[in-house]
Amino acid sequence: MNTEERIKKQRELIEKIGLYFDKEGFQPIAGRILGLLMVMDKEQFTFDEIVEELQISKSSASNALKNLEIREDIEYITLPGDRKRYFQVRKQDKFTLIKGFEKKMRQSMDMFDCILSLKADKNSSNAVFLKEMKDTMEFVLTQLNKLIEESEK
Amino acid sequence: MNTEERIKKQRELIEKIGLYFDKEGFQPIAGRILGLLMVMDKEQFTFDEIVEELQISKSSASNALKNLEIREDIEYITLPGDRKRYFQVRKQDKFTLIKGFEKKMRQSMDMFDCILSLKADKNSSNAVFLKEMKDTMEFVLTQLNKLIEESEK
DNA sequence: TAAATAGTTTATAAAAAACCGAACCAAATA
DNA sequence: TATTTGGTTCGGTTTTTTATAAACTATTTA
Known part of the structure; x- marks a missing residue:
């Protein structure tokens, strides 16, 4: 070429x-x-x-x-x-990139929390679903931060 | 309330x-x-x-x-x-959720690849930056998939 | 068979977003 | 001081999006 x-x-x-x-x-x-x-x-x-x-x-x-x-x-x-x-x-470093993911994910998680806090039945189909999604995101973020910490060493 | x-x-x-x-x-x-x-x-x-x-x-x-x-x-x-x-x-399971992240990230990565493949100087400021972003994403995805595999056991 | 139910489609109005040219402004130069 | 440079701001036009009402369709019920 x-x-x-x-x-x-x-x-x-x-x-x-x-x-x-x-x-x-x-x-x-x-x-x-x-x-x-x-x-x-x-x-x-x-x-x-x-x-x-x-x-x-x-x-x-x-x-x-x-x-x-x-x-x-x-x-x-x-x-x-x-x-x-x-x-x-503008060049961001990789940590900023990951912080960006985190911020977006936290937004969804916060929304899920709002919904959950207003549910009459915490065992309703949606409540259980939202809780699981939130927990999954929490898990991903925790693991991601672990990786960052390790790579910082 | x-x-x-x-x-x-x-x-x-x-x-x-x-x-x-x-x-x-x-x-x-x-x-x-x-x-x-x-x-x-x-x-x-x-x-x-x-x-x-x-x-x-x-x-x-x-x-x-x-x-x-x-x-x-x-x-x-x-x-x-x-x-x-x-x-x-529609309730997706957690794996589908993570696959969703992955798909979006792959889109960015593909775009970065396209750009890189057309750069005259692979050591230019942007080329180096894009490569680093892509590698970071690749790393995150790999680690994420490792976690999924482990949790499937 | 007529009427009601559960929507879909179409044509259009209203609002918002995108974009442009022209006028404008501030700093530097002639 | 006049002009050029490097933009910004304003006003209006075009385009796109959003939403509606009304007409329509297909199925069921009376």
Whole structure:
């Protein structure tokens, strides 16, 4: 595969990644920006380069970038004597990644707890089911944290 | 807390759960139906009961229920000599739950692989980062499967 | 056979999200 | 001081999503 082909495939991949992020709840343009910053060989893009590369308006870019920054998915660096911002994907470490899973799982677990606390019959079909799901999640999280502790040593 | 208070809180919780599912990408009414089926003491609802309880139109109910069924979040049972369908949450077992995590994680991992395979420089900042994320996920999945195997014994 | 039940489908209205262009602003440069 | 650069904000348009009412269908009951 020569460079030209590769770059063409990268541009196609940006679209696929965009769709993936759409499903994750990102706005379409935000997903494509994130895709751009992830796949291309060049890994830092200025505002204007993003606008140009994705063929979007400056306002769309401005909004999407602000969003991605707030979500901590991207960040930017600046260079001395250069007013431009250079955007890049924000690299989290593996512990942050796992903490992310944990946070999402805890949300479900909290919801299950709320439901359980309001059930008249704690042995009802749903109550038993929710309790089991919650316990499974608790178990997974405990084991995961054990693994982290071990790997920290 | 008396029964009346409890039921009032359950109705409020349905709204909260609805919002949670909205963020997960469910359509609003689908999220509320799922909430209803999860939180109330009564754990099976007919079509008309759902329409009545949530104050929604029959067509909205029909669509949302079809959706939830396709996603395998709910199911219904029928009773002999009764044309009505009784909807309830579909209970997955803990292995299915974990398989669900795994499937979602594999999606990210596949995406990372696609990106990596198109990178000119496998030691670029993003390439190294994506590789590390992927390896972490791989590790988590392996450990998780080990746990499952052990618990199956 | 007529009417009721248990929904589905269709057409459409209303609301929200996405996106754009143009005007705008602040800092740097000419 | 005027212009350029690097954006942001505002107002409006387009698109998509959500939800409805009304018409319809298929089965059962009277």
